[in-house]
Structure formats: structure tokens, C-alpha cells
Amino acid sequence: xxxxxxxxxxxxxxxxxxxxxxxxxxxxxxxxxxxxxxxxxxxxxxxxxxxxxxxxxxxxxxxxxxxxxxxxxxxxxxxxxxxxxxxxxxxxxxxxxxxxxxxxxxxxxxxxxxxxxxxxxxxxxxxxxxxxxxxxxxxxxxxxxxxxxxxxx
Amino acid sequence: xxxxxxxxxxxxxxxxxxxxxxxxxxxxxxxxxxxxxxxxxxxxxxxxxxxxxxxxxxxxxxxxxxxxxxxxxxxxxxxxxxxxxxxxxxxxxxxxxxxxxxxxxxxxxxxxxxxxxxxxxxxxxxxxxxxxxxxxxxxxxxxxxxxxxxxxx
DNA sequence: ATTGAAATCATTAGCGA
DNA sequence: TCGCTAATGATTTCAAT
Numbered sequence: 251x252x253x254x255x256x257x258x259x260x261x262x263x264x265x266x267x268x269x270x271x272x273x274x275x276x277x278x279x280x281x282x283x284x285x286x287x288x289x290x291x292x293x294x295x296x297x298x299x300x301x302x303x304x305x306x307x308x309x310x311x312x313x314x315x316x317x318x319x320x321x322x323x324x325x326x327x328x329x330x331x332x333x334x335x336x337x338x339x340x341x342x343x344x345x346x347x348x349x350x351x352x353x354x355x356x357x358x359x360x361x362x363x364x365x366x367x368x369x370x371x372x373x374x375x376x377x378x379x380x381x382x383x384x385x386x387x388x389x390x391x392x393x394x395x396x397x398x399x400x401x402x403x
Numbered sequence: 404x405x406x407x408x409x410x411x412x413x414x415x416x417x418x419x420x421x422x423x424x425x426x427x428x429x430x431x432x433x434x435x436x437x438x439x440x441x442x443x444x445x446x447x448x449x450x451x452x453x454x455x456x457x458x459x460x461x462x463x464x465x466x467x468x469x470x471x472x473x474x475x476x477x478x479x480x481x482x483x484x485x486x487x488x489x490x491x492x493x494x495x496x497x498x499x500x501x502x503x504x505x506x507x508x509x510x511x512x513x514x515x516x517x518x519x520x521x522x523x524x525x526x527x528x529x530x531x532x533x534x535x536x537x538x539x540x541x542x543x544x545x546x547x548x549x550x551x552x553x554x555x556x
Numbered sequence: 557a558t559t560g561a562a563a564t565c566a567t568t569a570g571c572g573a
Numbered sequence: 574t575c576g577c578t579a580a581t582g583a584t585t586t587c588a589a590t
Contacts, residue, residue: 268460269461300467306460309458347553353545395504429565441578
């Protein structure tokens with residue numbers, strides 16, 4: 251994995267368009283890029299096979315659904331060896347949406363989404379602090395995401 | 404904004420399916436959920452109007468395109484009042500894909516994607532440290548994202 | 557990479573619970 | 574009000590070039 255892949259400017263344009271709108275019709279993309287719809291279809295299939303396009307998803311305003319608080323949580327483990335056990339447990343928690351192995355201060359940094367500060371408190375005490383392999387945590391509470399965009403490849 | 408919205412179980416099922424695959428045909432969703440295609444269409448339109456569905460995007464394996472390193476960066480500002488000026492500058496940088504206002508230690512936490520550690524170094528010295536409103540930074544380098552999922556609403 | 561044809565889908569209007 | 578059906582135009586998909 252992580253082998254570099256050769257993509258040309260047409261592939262790049264396709265990726266850029268689909269990052270903005272995953273449901274854009276292939277024929278519309280074709281008109282914008284200046285190739286045929288069949289070509290778009292072939293290119294997208296190739297990008298999927300190559301594992302460059304992994305999937306697609308809608309963007310949801312979770313705040314409108316009552317989950318407005320994002321918290322970044324740095325985790326210290328008792329023993330670095332337990333990291334996979336910890337990840338297994340974290341994976342099952344609904345509040346956790348992302349997790350990163352990191353170098354430096356923390357073994358892991360996780361991103362969680364919760365309804366409010368009370369919910370966060372309950373989550374921290376009732377779920378995170380129940381994992382005995384976790385020694386301590388540091389919380390960075392965010393009330394607003396100010397930038398959210400796709401990488402310009 | 405951030406008003407709560409009443410969504411029923413059909414809306415939830417639609418959101419869940421589209422989070423897994425934004426290009427899923429409405430008729431396929433209709434068959435899975437047990438309603439007509441027209442109903443899916445109406446519901447999706449309503450969810451968009453309500454601002455719950457904001458957009459859609461493909462998921463790209465950026466590591467395969469040579470941008471394999473994610474860094475979370477905590478920023479300390481010289482003066483908290485300058486935060487909007489800083490955000491404006493950050494917004495223009497290709498490497499920065501997300502940014503959060505946070506309480507506590509940092510004024511901002513940003514997520515960046517870079518090719519490798521050298522690229523990160525150049526970015527830090529050549530771009531971040533050029534912003535005079537930023538006092539100091541702390542870096543959390545991630546070589547692997549181990550969890551990435553959608554919130555279970 | 558394009559073309560063209562067949563299957564499938566999106567979209568809308570009108571009907572009915 | 575909400576969901577369904579039916580009809581049309583657009584799109585996806587694939588084989589042949």
C-alpha cells in the first residue's frame with residue numbers, strides 16, 4: 251500500500267469534480283472536461299480499482315441533528331504495546347469518528363462528536379476512563395470548525 | 404443556525420445509506436428501505452433544503468497520490484484578537500484541510516496533509532512561521548489514520 | 557478514447573390514503 | 574400532508590471500433 255500512482259490531468263480533474271459533488275453525472279463531468287461520458291466511466295472505474303477513490307459520502311451538518319461539539323482527545327497509554335487493544339475498543343464507540351497514531355506526546359489522537367459538554371463528560375467518564383490501558387487524556391474542545399476542504403492534489 | 408431538526412427513521416436510513424455511498428441510486432435505496440423512489444427523492448430534497456445534507460464528496464486515498472502524512476498542529480497566537488486574520492491566511496494554504504477553534508491550550512488546531520516529513524518541515528518554516536500573529540506551534544505527526552467513520556445519528 | 561444502444565435511473569405531476 | 578404510480582428525459586453501462 252501507499253505506492254505512488256501515476257494519474258494524469260484528466261484523472262485529477264475528475265477527482266476534483268467528484269470531491270466537490272460526488273453525485274455529479276458523468277455526462278456533466280464529460281462536458282466540463284471535454285471528453286466523452288464513456289471515458290469518465292472508464293477513468294472512475296480505474297481509479298476505484300487502483301484504490302485511489304475509496305468510496306463516497308454525503309456531508310451532514312451534525313450540529314443540526316444535535317451533535318454540535320467536536321473534541322480532539324490526546325491519549326496516553328499505560329503501555330504502548332496495548333495500542334491495538336485500545337483501538338479495538340475505541341472503534342466500537344459511536345462517538346469516535348477518527349483516530350490517528352501519532353508520534354510525540356500522544357500514542358493516539360481521536361476525534362469525537364458529541365451532543366454537548368454534558369455528553370462529552372459522560373463519554374469521558376463512562377467510556378474512555380473505563381479503558382484501563384489508557385493512562386490519561388487531554389481534551390481540546392471545539393465549538394466550531396472553521397476550515398473544511400479537500401486536499402488539492 | 405444549529406437549530407435542531409426533526410428527522411424520522413426513514414430520513415435516518417437515507418442518511419446512513421448515503422454516508423456509506425453517496426452515489427447509491429435512489430431506486431436502490433427505495434428497495435432497501437421499503438418506500439418508492441419518488442419518496443426518497445422528496446426526502447433527500449427536504450434534507451438538503453433543511454441544510455442537513457450539505458453536499459457530497461468522494462473519499463480519496465491521498466497516500467497513494469503521494470500525500471501520506473497527516474499532521475495535527477496546535478497553534479498559540481500572540482494575541483487572541485488576531486484569530487480571524489490568521490484563519491484567512493491559513494485558508495489559502497493548500498496543505499491545510501481542516502481547522503478548529505478550540506478551548507483550552509490552543510487557539511486553533513489545524514489538520515494538514517503533506518507529502519512527507521521534509522514537506523512538513525518546509526511548510527512549517529516557510530508558511531506557518533511566516534505568520535507573525537502565530538506565537539508558537541506544537542506538532543502531532545500521524546503516519547496512519549486507524550479509524551475513519553461517520554457519526555451514528 | 558469514442559460511439560451508440562439497452563438498461564437503469566431521476567424527476568415531476570397527478571392520484572389517493 | 575405524505576407517499577405512490579406512471580411517464581419522460583437523462584444517465585449509466587458496456588461492447589465494438
